[in-house]
Amino acid sequence: MTRSSKLPVFFYAVLATGLLTLAAIADHHIDVEYAEQMPLAQDSLLLDITRAGDTLVTVGERGHVLTSTDGATWVQAEHVPTRSTLTTVFSTGKRTWAGGHDAVIITSSNKGKTWTQEFFDPDRQQAVMDIHFFDENNGIAIGSYGLYMRTSDGGKNWNEETVDPEIDYHLNSILDLGEGRLLIAGEAGYSYRSFDNGDSWEALDLPYEGSMWGALRASDECVLFYGLRGHVLESCDLGTSWTELETNSIASIPGAAEQDGVILLAANSGVVMTREGSGPFKIHHHSSGVDFAAALPLGDGDFLLVGEEGIHRFPETTGEGESDD
Incomplete structure (x- = not known):
């Protein structure tokens, strides 16, 4: 796909949209609706799955989170501070994060058994589509309409930035190739790569103009x-x-x-x-x-x-x- 008429191929400096840091809000400071316990949660719509040590964690609609140690028997987490649909889950070290609709981000320190809400902003009408952490402190959240946020304190605070200042297509998936090299698969043929852990991004030239x-x-x-x-x-x-x-x-x-x-x-x-x-x-x-x-x-x-x-x-x-x- 040739981009010369739409978008030059160059590194985009990641621009902070304002000086305000998006502070994470602990769930004991706000009124939180917790996910309901549902007898058929295991059979509901589930949208992502990961491994947290020896435990499998899957997430989905209505804030459902389920865990298993064998992939056969599943238990719904009892303390999940959201009823928003969860679209992604990621784990590294002793921490696990999940994100989804209403820009919600929650975290667990016990392999998905209980969770704390770190971020929630339904007014922005964006969904977190993918989360990646390099370690237990430094991470990235991407999502709909160009959502791109980074944290350096495990998600207590999120800085809102941008991958591409000219468009706001959905950013769907992020892949870490190590040594600072990242790829983002996105909507409508727009995808990106970084060589500096997400400080700057370059648009990729894909042979297909549909969504990845x-x-x-x-x-x-x-x-x-x-x-x-x-x-x-x-x-x-x-x-x-x-x-x-x-x-x-x-x-x-x-x-x-x-x-x-x-x-x-x-x-x-x-x-x-x-x-x-x-x-x-x-x-x-x-x-x-x-x-x-x-x-x-x-x-x-x-x-x-x-x-x-x-x-x-x-x-x-x-x-x-x-x-x-």
Whole structure:
């Protein structure tokens, strides 16, 4: 995609929008609606999943947070200070963060059992779409309409900045490649890279002008962007050049995971795509038929998928049924 008529390719200095630091608000200082305990929370819409040490943590609609130590038995967290839909969850060290609609950000220090609200601003009408922390103090939150915030104190305070001063398209997923190198997959063909841990950003030149919903490190050298209508892009030079990979599917892809050289793409309508090494994608049809949102490797070739109707497995267990194309 040529950007000469829209946007020159150069590093954008990250501009602070005003001098005001967005102070985090502890949940005991404000009136907070806590997520309700629901007997079928495990079967509700879940939008992301991560591993916090030996515990699996998944998040979704109505502030639902569930944890598990085996991927089979799940317990809903009792102290979650939001009823906003949670779209993302991330863990490093002894801390876990989740974010979502109403620009909410919550954090846990006990692997998702209990949570504290760090940020909440429904008036801005933006959603946190992804969170990444480099350590327990320094992190980034990105989201809808160009949302870009950074913290250096574990989320107690968030500084509002900007990736691109000329547009405010959605920023959907952030990928850390180490040594200060970051990628952001975004909306409408606008995606970005940074070589200085997010201090400045450069617009990428992608061969597809549709939205990219996620980013995955596929190997030591290569990354994948994936998103709308089955489009998958691969770069093996830190985003300088991209190749569109053939998936033979028009199912949109919200989630992905890698395990032992196998790439799994979790898509809409029960479609799951797998790729071994540099081979072609193979299409599978999960018997649930649901729209998936995220995937997590479990080991031994197994994956957990979350999305509509909660938590699913791939490959499916005996008796669930699965068809391949």
